[in-house]
Amino acid sequence: MKTIIISLTAISIFSIGALTYNVNAQEVTSQIQQTPSVVAPAKRPMSIGARQKRQHARIKEGVKSGEITKHEARRLKRQELRIQRQKQRFQAQNGGAMTPEQKAKIQRKLNKENRRIIRQKHDGQTR
Numbered sequence: 001m002k003t004i005i006i007s008l009t010a011i012s013i014f015s016i017g018a019l020t021y022n023v024n025a026q027e028v029t030s031q032i033q034q035t036p037s038v039v040a041p042a043k044r045p046m047s048i049g050a051r052q053k054r055q056h057a058r059i060k061e062g063v064k065s066g067e068i069t070k071h072e073a074r075r076l077k078r079q080e081l082r083i084q085r086q087k088q089r090f091q092a093q094n095g096g097a098m099t100p101e102q103k104a105k106i107q108r109k110l111n112k113e114n115r116r117i118i119r120q121k122h123d124g125q126t127r
Helices: 002-034 048-065 070-093 100-121
Strands: none
Touching: 048 070, 048 100, 070 100
8 A cells, every 4th residue: 555655656746747847848948939039240350450550559568568679669560561551552553442352461461460469579578
């Protein structure tokens, strides 16, 4: 008799648990379906001019903080000028605009210059 009561109790506990799980699963599913899907807008890449200004400011800040020596800063600024001149040549060729290929070339040069700035700021030399 005891085993029958224990068995019935265990069966009722499992069936209540299963019903509760099923109800919770349905609630979660309905909440997911009601939630509007919000997708974060893609971040626009920084313009070439904005990148150049930002890199120039980083060089200036590096000199001020002592992370970049005057000699390193001179070299980095010279390279910045070369990139700027090339950008101006590309724009002059196309009436003030650059082709996508030309923009990509300038971006690659700016990426390389960015790595140089990082390297110079963290090379351990101080003024």
